[in-house]
Amino acid sequence: MMPARPLSLITGASSGIGAAFARQLAALGHDLVLTARRVDRLQALATxxxxxxxxxxxxxxxxxxxxxxxxxxxxxxxRRGLQVDWLINNAGYGVPGTFVANDWTTHAHFLQVLLAAPTELAWRLLPGMRQRGHGRVINVASLAGHVPGPAGHTLYAASKAYLIKWSQSLALENHTAGVNVCALCPGFTWSEFHDVTGTRDKMNRLPGFMWLSAEEVVRQGIAAVERGDAVYIPGRVNRTIKTLVQLLPDRLALWLSARESKRYRNT
Known part of the structure; x- marks a missing residue:
């Protein structure tokens, strides 16, 4: 049974989708654990x-x-006696440039944040959720995990594809214990992501209908995990893109990915 005030752990909570999760879960009556690197932003959000x-x-x-x-x-x-009821694995970023253009330490840190950390947090926190008979895990993946990997940001699509498949397995393993797991797969979302990767000017050329706000992504993501959806893509445009890519021959889908990625990837 879910406690009167569930406790949600949110990684990458200092901005964007993570901060939107914090605001919406707080409005739903959750207490929070906020983690990220930027202490000042976390403290301001907590206040x-x-x-x-x-x-x-x-x-x-x-x-x-x-x-x-x-x-x-x-x-x-x-040590603080805090039992996590909702785990939001949101922390993430992109590494612009081709695979060999970056040093291995850069890639190793990326893989730790995007793959190893969410996997370990779930491994450590799921047993308590199962024992209490209630829990929610949202792994923030991406539409990129459903389409061919582009040149540039080489590990990004691959890491998101992992989160999707892993979430599906976790959902099957844990739903009978009262724990729902969902891979939330947003497309283009208004946040600091593209400012950090240095692609904001390119991204601004995309039409407005392709974008969703972080608040809308989170609203749909919370509804999806409560329904028990193992994978959810917010936005009709994004779901259409995923369906069309699945219908295309692999060679054509890869060619389209190569052509379109030049518009918004730094290679």
Whole structure:
């Protein structure tokens, strides 16, 4: 049974989709654990949500690129007696440029944040959810995980495809224990993501109908995990793109990906 005030752990909570999850879950009566690297933003968000919703928001700053970060974070939760009911694996970013243009440390940190950290956090927190008979896990993947991988941001689509397949397996393994798992797969979303990767000017050339707000992505994502959807793509345009790509021959889909990616990828 879900407690009166569920506790949600949100990674990458300092901006964008992560901050939108914090605001919407707080409005639904959740207490929060907020983690990211930017302490000032986390503290400002925690203060805002406490004043607006009387939310108890615990700030635990961590850099998930550190190998020990997931265990250290979970150890801190245990010491404070905090039991996580909702896990939002949202932390992520893109590495612009081709695969060999970046050093291995850059790629290793990316794989730790996008793959290893969410996997370990789920492994550490799922047993408690199962024991209590209720839990929710949202792994923020991407429409990129459903379409051919483009040149540039080489590991991004691959990492998101992993989150999708992994979430499907977790959903099947845990639904009878009262735990729903969902891979949320947004397309283009208004956030700081493209500012960080240096592609904002290119992204601004895309038509407005291809974009969703972080708030809308999160609203649909919360509804999807509550329904028990193992994978959910917010936005009719994004779902259409995924369907069309599946219908195309692989060679044609890859050619289209190569052509279109030149418009918004730094290679």
């Amino acid at each position: 805002e949500l406490h004043e607006r919703h009387a939310t108890q928001a615990t700030v635990l700053p961590h850099d998930l690129a550190a190998l020990a970060a997931p265990q250290v974070l979970c150890d801190e939760l245990e």
